[in-house]
Each structure stands twice: as C-alpha cells, then as structure tokens.
Amino acid sequence: YNSEIQRSEKMEIISQLAASVAHEVRNPLQVTRGLLQILGEKNNNGSRSSTVSEENYYQLAIDELDRASVIITDFLTFAKPQMEQIVELNLAEEFKHVEGIIVPLANLQGGKLEVNMPRSLRIMGNSSKLKQAIINLIKNSIEALEGSGIVRVWAYEEREHVVIHIADSGNGMDEQMLARLGEPYFSNKSKGTGLGLMVTFRIIELMKGTITFKSELGVGTEAMIRFPAARYMQTNAKVI
Ligand code: ADP
Ligand code: MG
Numbered sequence: 001y002n003s004e005i006q007r008s009e010k011m012e013i014i015s016q017l018a019a020s021v022a023h024e025v026r027n028p029l030q031v032t033r034g035l036l037q038i039l040g041e042k043n044n045n046g047s048r049s050s051t052v053s054e055e056n057y058y059q060l061a062i063d064e065l066d067r068a069s070v071i072i073t074d075f076l077t078f079a080k081p082q083m084e085q086i087v088e089l090n091l092a093e094e095f096k097h098v099e100g101i102i103v104p105l106a107n108l109q110g111g112k113l114e115v116n117m118p119r120s121l122r123i124m125g126n127s128s129k130l131k132q133a134i135i136n137l138i139k140n141s142i143e144a145l146e147g148s149g150i151v152r153v154w155a156y157e158e159r160e161h162v163v164i165h166i167a168d169s170g171n172g173m174d175e176q177m178l179a180r181l182g183e184p185y186f187s188n189k190s191k192g193t194g195l196g197l198m199v200t201f202r203i204i205e206l207m208k209g210t211i212t213f214k215s216e217l218g219v220g221t222e223a224m225i226r227f228p229a230a231r232y233m234q235t236n237a238k239v240i
Contacts, residue, residue, distance in 0.1 A: 012084075015079070015084075018075070018076060018079065019076060019079035022072050022075070022076035022079055023079075025072065026069070026072060029065050029068055029072075030069075032065060033062055033066070036058055036061050036062050036065070037058075037062065039058065040055065040058035040059070040062075043055070043058070066191075067191065070191065070193055071193050071195065074136060074193045074195045074196040074199060075195060075199055076132070077101075077132050077135055078127075078128035078131045078135075079128060079132070084126050084129070085126060085127075086125060086126055087124070087125075087126075087127070088122050088123075088124060088230045089122060089123055089124070089125050089127055089130060089230075090119070090121070090122055091117055091121040091122065091123065091155060091162065091164070092117045092118065092119045092121065094127060094130055095115055095117045095134070095153070097131060098131055098134050098135055098138065099113065101135060102135065102139070102142065105139065105142060106142050106151070109142055109143065109145070109147065110145065110147035110148050111142050111145035111147065111148060111149050111150065111151065112149070112150045112151070113138070113142070113150075113151045113153070114150060114152045114153065115153045115154075116152070116153065116154040116155075117153070117154070117155055118155065118156065120157075121155055121156075121157060121229075122162070122229065122231065123162050123207070123227040123228065123229060123230050124207070124208075124227075124228070124230050124233050125207040126207070129203045129206070129207070130203070130207065132199065132203060133199070133200040133203040134164075134166075136196035136197065136199060136200045137166050137197075137200060137223055138151060138153070138166060139196065140196060140197070141166060141167075141168035141170060141221065142168075143170075143189065144170025144171050144172070144221060145168060145169065145170045146170065146171060149168065149169040149170060149220075150168070150169055151166065151167070151168045151169075152165070152166075152167045152168075153167075157229055160228060160229055160232035161226045161227065161229055161232075162226070162227045162228075162229045163224060163225070163226050164224070164225040164226075164227075165222060165223070165224050165225075166222070166223045166225075167220065167222040167223075168220050168221055168222075169219070169220045170220055170221060171217070171218065172215045172216045172218055172219050172220055172221055173213075173215040173217065174215075174217050177215075178213055181197050181201075181213060182197045182198050182200075183198070184198045204225060204227075207227060208228055209225055209226055209227040209228075210225070210226050211223060211225045211226075212224050
C-alpha cells in the first residue's frame with residue numbers, strides 16, 4: 001500500500017515535470033523552425049545556386065521539428081506545470097476553448113466542425129486534461145475526413161451521467177483497428193505519433209469516465225464518452 005502512494009506521488013512529479021519541459025521546449029522549436037525557413041529561402045534566392053540535396057536538408061530539418069511539435073501537441077497541449085485541480089467544469093465553456101483551437105485546424109485541413117452543447121452540463125475534472133482529451137479525439141476525426149466532410153459534437157445528460165458524442169464522416173476503421181485503439185505507437189498516419197488516444201483514454205479514466213467507439217470503414221466513426229454528472233457526485237458526497 002505504501003509503495004502505491006509513493007508511485008502515484010512520483011507520477012504526479014513526472015507529469016508536472018513533463019508539463020514544464022513541454023512549455024520550455026516549444027519556443028526554441030518554433031524559433032529554430034523559423035530560422036531554418038529563412039536560411040532555406042535565402043539559399044534558394046541567392047546568386048549561389050544551392051544543390052537539390054541542400055534544399056532537402058532544410059526541408060528534412062523542418063519536418064523533424066514539426067514532428068517534435070506534434071508529439072508535444074498530442075501529449076501536452078494544455079498541460080499546466082502547477083498542481084492538478086479537480087473542479088466543477090461547465091462543458092459548454094470547455095468546448096468553446098476547444099473550438100477556438102480546432103476550427104483553424106479544420107479550416108486548414110478541410111472539413112467542418114459542428115458543436116451542439118447545452119449550457120447546463122457539468123462534470124467534475126481538470127480543465128486542461130479534459131481539453132487535451134477532447135482535442136485529441138476531434139483532431140483524429142478531422143484527420144479522418146481527409147479534406148472533406150463533417151465532424152459533429154453533441155452532448156446531453158442521461159440519468160447520473162453526462163454523455164458526449166463525437167462523430168465524423170471520415171474513412172472509418174475495421175474491427176482490428178478498433179481493437180488496437182489506445183495502444184502506444186499504433187498509428188496509420190505517415191506523420192502520426194500513435195500517442196493521442198493512449199493519452200486520451202488515460203485522462204478519461206482518471207476523470208472516472210468511459211469511452212466507446214463505433215466505426216465503419218468508408219462511413220465514419222463515432223466516439224461516445226460518459227462522465228458522472230457533477231450534480232450526482234456532489235449529492236453523493238453530501239450523503240456520505
Ligand atoms: P495518431 O493520430 O497519431 O495516428 P492516435 O492514437 O490519435 O494516433 O490514433 C491512432 C489511430 O487510430 C490513427 O492512426 C487512426 O488510424 C485511428 N483512428 C483514430 N481515430 C479515428 C477516427 N476518428 N477515424 C478513423 N481512424 C481513427
Ligand atoms: Mg491522433
């Protein structure tokens with residue numbers, strides 16, 4: 001029992017450390033990327049004609065930096081270095097922030113996002129973690145559209161639970177792929193990390209939620225997340 005406590009304290013320290021590192025590393029990555037781009041362009045326009053392989057090196061370096069950024073995004077977009085707070089969250093507000101981040105991405109990659117969120121839904125959890133989990137799911141849906149289609153998000157209360165649906169008209173998955181979701185490094189994308197859903201599943205579990213998927217190849221995918229409603233958790237706490 002004692003060693004369990006130590007283990008979770010260590011996990012807490014590790015995740016706080018990871019959050020600080022992510023914040024610190026993102027900036028130099030961006031700066032380096034910008035400099036490489038300038039150097040690459042200078043070399044292209046300069047009188048001295050650059051070799052094809054030299055141009056490739058710049059592009060390769062930029063691609064690798066982008067890859068590092070994607071890993072940080074899948075893991076730690078919203079990670080906050082301070083202690084994790086569990087508070088009552090209003091889903092409509094959380095999703096407003098998520099939309100702010102996802103809509104530009106959808107515009108860039110093609111595909112539409114439609115969010116239908118009643119104002120009254122509340123759950124207990126950590127805001128940064130919840131947003132990270134939802135972003136990873138919606139990002140997958142947008143990527144599955146491969147340029148055109150729609151991602152629909154809606155939610156409602158059902159007895160003591162809040163239920164969130166994220167449905168896309170993307171390329172879908174067969175049973176074997178569905179069974180492997182959340183497995184670290186399982187990815188079918190050339191630039192995927194295969195870490196997004198692993199992180200998402202862990203967060204949902206920590207927030208006492210569950211997630212299930214329905215999918216059909218060539219038709220689309222629907223994720224359904226269930227969290228205990230905040231109202232119910234508080235009532236319960238009062239009873240105890
Ligand atoms: P990544 O997105 O980096 O590949 P994820 O853990 O987020 O890693 O997803 C793992 C894999 O699951 C994806 O590569 C994709 O094949 C599949 N997948 C996840 N979500 C969807 C979806 N909405 N539609 C189709 N395939 C999906
Ligand atoms: Mg992903």
